[in-house]
Amino acid sequence: MLATAMATANSGLAYPERFYAAATYAGFGGSPNSAGKGIVSKLSNDSALLLYALYQQATVGPCNIPKPRGWSPIEQSKWTSWTGLGKMVSTEAMRLFVKILEEEDPGWYSRVSDFVPEPVVDVEINHIPEVAAVSENGNISPETKTIPTDNGNLSEIKDKNIVSEGPGVVCVYDKWVALPVSGTRPKGRYEHGAAAIGDKLYIFGGNHNGRYLNDLQVLDMKSWTWSKAEIQGGKDGLPTACAGHSLVPWDGNKLLSVAGHTKDSSETLQVKVFDLQTSAWSTLKTYGKPPVSRGGQSVTLVGATLVIFGGQDAKRSLLNDLHILDLETMTWDEMDTVGVPPSPRSDHAAAVHADRYLLVFGGGSHATCFNDLHVLDLQTMEWSKPTQQGEIPSPRAGHAGVTVGENWFIVGGGDNKSGVSETVVLNMSTLVWSVVTAVQARVPLASEGLSLVTSSYSTGDILVSFGGYNGRYTNEVHVLKPSHKSTLQSKMLETPVPDSVSAVQNVTNATRDVESEFETGQEEKLREIVMDDVASEQRVTKGEETNKNILSSLKTEKEELESSLSKEKMWALQLKQELMESETRNMDLYKELQSARAQLAAEQSRCFKLEVDVAELQQKLQRMDTLQKELEILRRQKASFEEAALNAKQRQSSAGVWGWLAGTPPGSES
Incomplete structure (x- = not known):
């Protein structure tokens, strides 16, 4: 119970005036308000003991009275609960007191009519004329405001829940x-x-x-x-x-x-x-x-x-x-x-x-x-x-x-x-x-x-x-605004619980058993439970040492993780730098590749022209071969003609000699 209250105490809801209103409503410090008569008797034993201890801590301070003598379980339970709070400051005790009361009786504040010391500021809102009206003498008069209820219908919430004073306030839990x-x-x-x-x-x-x-x-x-x-x-x-x-x-x-x-x-x-x-x-x-x-x-x-x-x-x-x-x-x-x-x-x-x-x-x-x-x-x-x-x-x-x-x-x-x-x-x-x-x-x-x-x-x-x-x-x-019930567990995990709270939890759990055994008259069992309380306190002390060792190891592990994280970050930055350098090199290589591609394209064009020239030359060579063959034929024909002419000439000259010898004059044969 106290751990629950401790987990939600940091919300800052409990002002001193609100604490005294809550204490009076619960029946502490004077005549209880008519709306709160009998509220303590209706609470569970551990809640009532914690309210008593927190009230004493808030109004008197740490417990300095000696442990009560005799075997009165109620008085010893009160003393044990009070001393279990250690040196908790009074303001923290006030806040815890209000939190426990709100958990046991969520609507207590709206039923307090004789005093409203100070409104609860949940959401500060400046310049809200719709929430409060200013009277002729300059005082702010609270008015009602219409908000949606659970079933979606609109209802009027009186100034107990929505009050405007100065900057204005809104106090409605789990409602839009x-x-x-x-x-x-x-x-x-x-x-x-x-x-x-x-x-x-x-x-x-x-x-x-x-x-x-x-x-x-x-x-x-x-x-x-x-x-x-x-x-x-x-x-x-x-x-x-x-x-x-x-x-x-x-x-x-x-x-x-x-x-x-x-x-x-x-x-x-x-x-x-x-x-x-x-x-x-x-x-x-x-x-x-x-x-x-x-x-x-x-x-x-x-x-x-x-x-x-x-x-x-x-x-x-x-x-x-x-x-x-x-x-x-x-x-x-x-x-x-x-x-x-x-x-x-x-x-x-x-x-x-x-x-x-x-x-x-x-x-x-x-x-x-x-x-x-x-x-x-x-x-x-x-x-x-x-x-x-x-x-x-x-x-x-x-x-x-x-x-x-x-x-x-x-x-x-x-x-x-x-x-x-x-x-x-x-x-x-x-x-x-x-x-x-x-x-x-x-x-x-x-x-x-x-x-x-x-x-x-x-x-x-x-x-x-x-x-x-x-x-x-x-x-x-x-x-x-989510209520403390809807966010209770998360806040308990987020807020470290003091060692004194753990001790009070152990004591109050034992106190509930003590009163049960006292009512049944089993005094021997009562003594055993009291001894268990002492052993429990010793276990708490040992647990504190264990927690210190755990915290020390966690701190060392945290430092190692931070060191490792720092190295990882440096490595990541180095990789990022290398990546940027690689991108620069890639860009230079890409430019070189583009230049080589351009040169290759030019060479390919030149090779194509050369291939065309070679083809033309091959055609010319083929024509030259033909001409050479024709020339060879002509040469052969010329040689034949020349040979025939020579032969004819030789025959002519040969016939002339024999004709002269025969008495035939030259030219008579033609």
């Missing part, structure tokens, strides 16, 4: 409240991007009447005032109007707009960066192979990486691929997973648990909506589909989700027929669903494409919802 805001409201929209950095809510882009938007709106969550961000001239100018994208806070002063549907979408997924210091947009330069462009995907920041799953591409094809962008090396990587992944879908919700497990819930295809839950182990990259428990939500798509500790809140969405009115929460450790609240149908919180973020106040986290579409485009702002 529509906040009046000032400034120029942005256009109603859905499928926009939303992110919270500090006390500012940033809204970028979205869909309004079928038109994509690219404005950046800012809501100051202290004054609840809207304004439009003035964009300076960056190197890329204004980003392209888009919808279905994701807006992710990064590096403390930057916003990442990831993916989204645009009218002139590129082939690959784009990441835009808005620098809050320079008020300028730019395109994130990445390496590796980026995913195809898409919208309706989920983008989850896990450490220094973005995990992108699913969505719908420009051709309306549904996807279920998984990509990771390392924000330190700016390198994309498509992950190969094992197991059965979720079916292709878009407009789903995703969250990370313990920096290791990626949870994907719901979403839709072209024909149906889902309510299945899938878990991806980011270390083994294995998908699984665990069994859901509790009040499992109905199928939906276009819903919004946000985590508070280990609780995952899901708001809105639709199933192609109507909007979903229930706000549900999943405990990511136990995978148990429960319904937080419900609203009336066709209100902004039962819309598709709305956004949901968390904002931290001194009183704890609140959920802030904006926009959505359920037949009309809305620009309303709603807030919900």
